Amino acid sequence: MDFRFTQDQQDLIDGAKEFFLGENTVERMRKIASGETVDNLWPQFAKLGFLGLMAPESAGGLEQPLVVMAGVAEAAGYAGLSEPYLEIAGISVPHADEDELSGQIRRAMRSDLRPYFDASLSDDGDAVNSIDPLRNLVKADRGNDDSLDNINHHGAVLTAAQLVGLAHRMVDMSVDYAKDRHQFGKPIGSFQAIKHQLANVLTQIEFTRPMVHLAAIQGGRAVHTAKVAAIDTAMLAAETAIQVHGGMGYTFEVDLHLFMKRAWALCGEWGDRNYHMKKLEETVLHGQEPLGAGTTFS
Amino acid sequence: MDIAFTQAHHDFRAEIREWLERHVPKDRLPSLDTAEGFKLHRQWEGVLAKDKWGNVNWPEEYGGRGLDLTHWLIFEEEYYRADAPLRVSQNGIFLLAPTIMEYGTPEQKARFLPPMASGEEIWAQAWSEPGAGSDMAAIRTKAVRDGDHYVINGQKTWSSRAVFADWCFALVRTEEGSERHKGLSKILLPLDSPGLTRRPIAQLDGETGFAELFFDDVRVPAENLLGPEHGGWGVAMATAGFERGLLLRSPARFQEAAARLVRLYRDNKDRLSSGVGEQVLQAWMNAERFCAATYQLIARVQAGASVNSEASANKIFWSEMDRHLHRTAMTIMGAKAELESGLDAIDNGRWLDGYMFSLAGPIYAGTNEIQRNILAERVLGLPRK
Numbered sequence: 001m002d003f004r005f006t007q008d009q010q011d012l013i014d015g016a017k018e019f020f021l022g023e024n025t026v027e028r029m030r031k032i033a034s035g036e037t038v039d040n041l042w043p044q045f046a047k048l049g050f051l052g053l054m055a056p057e058s059a060g061g062l063e064q065p066l067v068v069m070a071g072v073a074e075a076a077g078y079a080g081l082s083e084p085y086l087e088i089a090g091i092s093v094p095h096a097d098e099d100e101l102s103g104q105i106r107r108a109m110r111s112d113l114r115p116y117f118d119a120s121l122s123d124d125g126d127a128v129n130s131i132d133p134l135r136n137l138v139k140a141d142r143g144n145d146d147s148l149d150n151i152n153h154h155g156a157v158l159t160a161a162q163l164v165g166l167a168h169r170m171v172d173m174s175v176d177y178a179k180d181r182h183q184f185g186k187p188i189g190s191f192q193a194i195k196h197q198l199a200n201v202l203t204q205i206e207f208t209r210p211m212v213h214l215a216a217i218q219g220g221r222a223v224h225t226a227k228v229a230a231i232d233t234a235m236l237a238a239e240t241a242i243q244v245h246g247g248m249g250y251t252f253e254v255d256l257h258l259f260m261k262r263a264w265a266l267c268g269e270w271g272d273r274n275y276h277m278k279k280l281e282e283t284v285l286h287g288q289e290p291l292g293a294g295t296t297f298s
Numbered sequence: 299m300d301i302a303f304t305q306a307h308h309d310f311r312a313e314i315r316e317w318l319e320r321h322v323p324k325d326r327l328p329s330l331d332t333a334e335g336f337k338l339h340r341q342w343e344g345v346l347a348k349d350k351w352g353n354v355n356w357p358e359e360y361g362g363r364g365l366d367l368t369h370w371l372i373f374e375e376e377y378y379r380a381d382a383p384l385r386v387s388q389n390g391i392f393l394l395a396p397t398i399m400e401y402g403t404p405e406q407k408a409r410f411l412p413p414m415a416s417g418e419e420i421w422a423q424a425w426s427e428p429g430a431g432s433d434m435a436a437i438r439t440k441a442v443r444d445g446d447h448y449v450i451n452g453q454k455t456w457s458s459r460a461v462f463a464d465w466c467f468a469l470v471r472t473e474e475g476s477e478r479h480k481g482l483s484k485i486l487l488p489l490d491s492p493g494l495t496r497r498p499i500a501q502l503d504g505e506t507g508f509a510e511l512f513f514d515d516v517r518v519p520a521e522n523l524l525g526p527e528h529g530g531w532g533v534a535m536a537t538a539g540f541e542r543g544l545l546l547r548s549p550a551r552f553q554e555a556a557a558r559l560v561r562l563y564r565d566n567k568d569r570l571s572s573g574v575g576e577q578v579l580q581a582w583m584n585a586e587r588f589c590a591a592t593y594q595l596i597a598r599v600q601a602g603a604s605v606n607s608e609a610s611a612n613k614i615f616w617s618e619m620d621r622h623l624h625r626t627a628m629t630i631m632g633a634k635a636e637l638e639s640g641l642d643a644i645d646n647g648r649w650l651d652g653y654m655f656s657l658a659g660p661i662y663a664g665t666n667e668i669q670r671n672i673l674a675e676r677v678l679g680l681p682r683k
Contacts, residue, residue: 001307001368002300003590004597009299067299175678190681192667195674202673203611210590217301222590225583280579285560291582292557293550294311294375296589297301 001297003213005071012064013071016050020079026255029080033133033258041083050085054094059101066090066154067216070161074209077165077266080259082134084108084118086162091154109151112142113271132261155270156223157216160230164209166263167230167237171201173256174244181246188244197240204233214296221283222296224276231273234263301593303372310365311372314351318380321345329651330386331505336420336462339386343417352415353391356399360407361415367596374548381554389458390414390421392545394467397484397537401525410465410486422460422489424468424511425534427453432668434469435478435531439513441470441485443520448472448485450516456662460509461498463489467537473528482530486522493517502654544596544605546663547616549589552623555652556585559627562644566630574630581623588616607676610669617659617666624653 005013023041031038045051054069055061069090076086091109093101100107108114108121116128116137125138175198178189188194208229215226238260242249249256267273283289303311327342328335346352347361355370356362363369385391391414398410413419430436439452450470460466465488473481489496493516498506525533563570563578595612599605627649628635637643638650660666674680 001303001593002597002600003593004601005299065299171678175680178680186683187681189674190683192671192674195678195680196667196670198678198680199611199614199670199673202678203614206608206611207584207587207591207615210594211587213299213594214301214590217299222586225586228583229587277576277579280583281575284579284582285563285575291553291560293379293553294372296549296553296586297303297593 009068013075016072017075020075020081024079024081029134029258032082045085051089053089055101066157067213070157070212070216073158073161074165077162078169080262084121086158087121090158091151095151110140111152111155113152114155114269115140130265132265135265153219153223156227157212159266159270160212160227163230163234163263163266164205164212166259167205167234169259170237170241171198174198174241177245194244201237201240204236208233224279227271227276228273231267238263307372310369311376314373314376317349318376318382322380322382327383329505330384331507333462336386339383340417340420342383343387347416360411366600371548371596374550378550378554387417387420389423393537394421397533400536401533419465420463422457422463422466424454424457424466426456428455432665437469437471437482439470441472446520447517448520450513450518452513454511456508457511458508460489460496460511461506465489469530469534479531481528483527484524484530484533485518486524487518491516549592552585552588552619555623556582559623562627562630570630577626581626584619588619607672610672613663614666614669620659621656624649624656628653
């Protein structure tokens with residue numbers, strides 16, 4: 001029992017975060033949003049080993065468990081990465097067969113819980129228009145059913161992890177803004193009305209992240225709890241962040257909206273709040289599973 | 299990352315489960331905030347201590363089993379699962395003991411820890427004052443050095459269990475002319491010291507849960523100073539970290555309450571409006587999240603990390619979770635929610651008791667407003683002014 005990342009795992013996650021933030025700058029995000037061509041990150045994903053993070057060692061991968069991928073997904077969320085990197089490295093690769101692994105996987109795993117996905121991952125499907133200017137989506141053919149199989153488990157966990165990262169980023173942006181913006185002759189971040197709202201978001205983040213890690217390792221009802229908690233945390237973060245930013249937060253010019261819209265989008269992906277709450281109603285309110293102390297870790 | 303219990307963990311769980319089945323009183327004890335209830339809870343501490351179950355994570359020489367905090371979490375899970383009595387010694391074992399282990403002299407450890415473990419000496423906290431609540435650095439109670447004694451004058455309040463307890467750990471101003479966080483010291487003293495008057499304060503539920511303490515030339519041997527003289531703020535903050543962060547509120551307590559809430563929901567669901575199930579699930583999810591976060595925090599502590607400002611997030615989370623959970627129960631019970639005991643009272647008024655107690659959570663151990671300030675300033679780095 002040691003519910004922490006090992007030092008090696010943490011180093012890997014920190015390295016990914018540094019890479020994502022270094023490459024996927026806000027300037028780059030704005031270029032993508034305005035339709036400009038940007039550097040292709042995929043060769044670097046492959047070269048640095050991020051693509052094979054979960055692939056078996058026999059196929060040249062790092063064979064890391066899903067929980068490490070969740071750490072990387074949180075970093076991707078924080079950086080606002082728009083490439084469907086997690087779809088490939090965290091969902092398609094771990095579910096690919098040997099032949100596929102030897103080639104270049106560019107295929108999304110399909111699921112009833114994922115009605116829209118990145119256009120680059122499919123040859124078919126009708127285009128849909130997301131409010132997130134960095135998401136280029138098509139409507140997918142339905143795939144597997146909505147049970148919490150491996151594919152949906154990976155999808156829900158990695159989406160929840162991204163939401164945690166996005167929430168964290170929006171808090172950080174708000175803190176920077178609140179230190180800088182002065183009213184009544186003081187930084188607005190010195191007012192308790194601002195401090196307490198941001199402390200509330202921080203508290204929710206701290207009590208969502210470990211749940212996401214548990215969901216990655218354990219699956220089952222922990223996944224539903226993690227996704228619901230991540231949705232609620234990210235929405236609280238987004239609404240708090242725009243409030244702290246005041247009128248500036250309502251503009252296209254300030255960067256907040258890039259992260260806020262991603263959060264809105266990811267809330268509904270790989271099982272929306274209704275889906276996960278209904279699953280919890282079945283298992284917790286009306287099911288036979290043991291509840292209470294000593295049933296979470298076993 | 300590894301979340302598997304070892305065989306030793308499983309064996310430990312089986313052992314404590316079996317012991318609790320044989321020893322936990324069949325009927326719930328009367329409230330520990332009554333004279334009779336206090337006596338019975340003290341006896342129960344003795345039963346726990348006799349078989350070394352009271353403080354499994356303490357060193358063996360002080361009555362513990364020298365086990366790590368994962369074992370302590372397992373103990374707590376089984377303890378709440380068995381619905382065993384509340385810990386009347388909680389201020390001592392969870393708040394003071396870790397501080398004595400960190401700051402105490404060998405003599406203080408040997409003197410104070412064994413009787414604390416056995417329930418022979420029950421401890422109360424004497425920090426807050428009428429003029430020093432959230433602003434604890436405004437403490438005015440003075441201790442003046444007189445030879446090999448301190449002489450204490452002043453007033454403390456909200457001292458939980460001080461009416462019936464034996465000793466208290468006080469935070470007082472030892473340095474003449476000092477201000478705010480400087481010049482404070484932590485001093486241990488018997489509650490029956492000459493010159494010390496205890497005035498019971500009735501709580502919301504009518505019971506004398508806490509007391510005001512009046513100090514009138516109370517003489518305390520200088521050897522009862524805990525930690526550095528005039529360095530009491532740092533010592534107190536270490537206690538506060540434990541209180542807010544970790545030991546005082548283990549997840550098991552809330553997970554058992556959440557499981558009882560689910561059962562209450564099932565028993566009443568035909569008459570409930572559609573949103574209640576969502577609230578029940580929210581309470582259950584909160585308890586799960588608290589559990590996951592606590593296991594992660596314990597892993598970090600066992601690897602040598604200390605619990606600092608982030609303990610404030612812990613305190614906000616558990617106290618607001620507890621209030622929400624009990625309010626949801628009150629909603630479910632409807633007209634029966636007001637029944638304290640007797641005919642038609644659900645679970646003999648236990649939810650009502652729990653709801654009242656939950657209202658204190660966001661206040662004691664540092665109000666949640668103070669915790670939010672700490673998070674905003676020390677974790678997020680927002681400006682103080």
